[in-house]
Amino acid sequence: MNLEISKEEAQIMHIDLNSAYATAEQQAHKSLRGKPIGVTNRISKHCCVIAASYEAKALGVKVGMRLDEVQQFIPDFVMLETDPPKYHHVYQTLCKIMKDYSPDVKMKSIDEGVIDFHGTADYHKRPLTEIGMEIKERVRKEIGSHMRINVGIGTNRFLAKEAAGWHKPDGLDVIDFRNIKKYYAERKLTDLTGIASHFEARLNAANIFTPTEFLNASSDTLRRLVFRSVIGEDWYQRLRGYEVDNVITKLGNVGRQFVLDVRKADDNVILPRFQYLCETTGKKLRYNNVDARGVYVWAIFQTGDHWYVRKMHKQPFFTDRDIYAKALYLFNQRPKHMIITAMGITLYKLEPSTRSQQSIFDEVNKAEWLTTAIDEVNERYGNFILFSANALEGKH
Template identity: 25%
Template sequence: MELRSLFIDFNSYFASVEQQDEPALRGKPVGVVPVMADSTCCIAASYEAKRYGVKTGTLVRDAKRLCPGIRLVPARPAVYVGYHHRLLELINRHIPVAHVGSIDEMACELLGRERERAHAIAIARALKADLAAEFPAIRASIGIAPNAFLAKTATDMQKPDGLVVLEAADLPWALHRLELRDLCGIGPAMEKRLHRLGIRSVEQLCSAPIRVLHKAWGSVEGDRFHRRLRGEHLPEPAPHGASSISHSHVLPPELRHGAGAETVLKKLLQKAAARMRHGKLVARRLQAKIKYLDAPSWKEIAYCNDCDDTRTLLGHLDELLAHRPRHGRPLAVSVVLWDLCERIGTTDDLFAAGGQNASSPLDPVLDRINARFGAQKIGYASARSAAAPMRIAFNRIPDPGREDPTRGNP
């Protein structure tokens, strides 16, 4: 069984980029936060901060207690995206990147002699040497294995700055020391399902028959998981097109009121609509949600009949917001455009009043202006005062041309 995959995972990525971009932060405990407020939580922590018990999700007030000297910095998504592309260029000098899993994870395919252990390790070490020379504050763990699943798993077995090779002879015993949740594809719900089947350790998981994993996953994905654990190289299923586009935002303290929540929702909707048009898609449903600090969450859905027109979508949002609770302090807001389909092949509603839902010639012009001069340079006035900067999801790299940067590029 040959080595086929080399996986790179950048350690404590957001915090490491902050240390790279600001040398005064190097060697210091750093926490990255969405807003500068004690009521929020750290979205990333440097290894210096992790030694004190600070981790992703730690409340800022607790981080200050655990690590009195922690340096808190506001998140700068545009900077992280900029470094992501620079790091991709560095990796591609050594081996082509086959797949970008997230802003801090990349998979590469080993070919020919690269599949020999010595050659694969040499590539990893050369990559690490260039990384240390060009980005000294950013480190990466590299896993090498017969498939991408095991290579990704290997990156978690030695952090920070690790290099782990898993060969056929190492399987499955090398995995036994891991927890079930350490394996990609096993979250809280799947862990409970495995527990109900009597599987409480990775050793038990590795020895379970394929029919048991099929039952646990409820589909052929359980069979695939069984085979990946044994090092089989399986082609990934063809990805499906996006079925939804969403944006969410935790409100800063100064916007935790009704008008602030509505304004941010309108800005998020404009961003989502621009992304949808870029993908040549239309939406059939719009969902708006407000999470309150002192009241139950509110959520409503509107049907919008194959729409990609921002003004029409804002009208639907206004109709939803007319029914939102008038009491309570908003904490977070989100919008989702559901039931997406390709623009080609859809027909505008013949009976919609005033051409409602028809594509506006204005929107593509606004999209081009924002793509050329920077996100949200021009837009509808109802959202101009809102602060809803670019955010980075786990499986999507934002485009700074269509989403707000917080503080420029590196």
């Protein structure tokens, strides 16, 4: 594969609400504006910061720091407990504003989302930078005068997110073929979304030390030598502005994710939770009366690195056993020495189920009948009354 940098006009916009929880509190309480504050779930001496204001970040406060730790170097630091209804209002209003500009809006979290403007040029008839400025002004008027957002515009979701982080806070930037090399030249590898210390080490081992060298690396080098999977091909295209991060969602999917309650690089801990994750995803698949042909599994490690792999199958599948077997084959390709903090599975390439059509193969019928019987018991007596014994620890 030998691709030039994409010359497509940038049509993806990433919206990032600055320090959302902390800024929402400063919007609600004028006395807190301009001061270093943080937000936590429940205040105690050893509670941790889950969100910090820009004033706090500028003084060295990081997410995960304990309150007593922060107070050692910021005695007047203010910690507040979370207020979910307030943040939900901010989320709903931001979502409504974004949907006024395109029907294709995906909220990534409570404080960031993506607008895909493909197919809307005849409607808007103006530059996306102008629309971005309008959205920033609407956020100030409709959510609050203290609220600030970063707006990034790019030819794919990756570059749009990078652009949104270029000039925080309150920035508006475009990254496309005109300035992409300049942007990479000003960055370190770990500045790029999705590249933390583990992947940086892999890149360094292949004599890739800068984003510019990353961009210039061949698809074969990234796939075979660095990432040793299809991830390398995705990075080759992603860095050049081609879209690879929206393929699954366009096809339709069902999935689940799991934040690890016990964090060890130990299959005895991880696999029961992974199997439970697969079985709950299978339940969602069958509830929607569809079968799947694609499996996508991912993990986030304690280092901050992201890992994923996917595979398409010729024949559709739907049973818990098949889902777990196919997902486990992929999941076992992860770097097993690394500690996982979160993991997930997505089933894609969905198609209407043919389970009502009896197969000529008795084994296929038995698998369907058993799966249906288990689902019916669980529906009648409560979700996951019956499940695999191996998944018992994951359920709890």
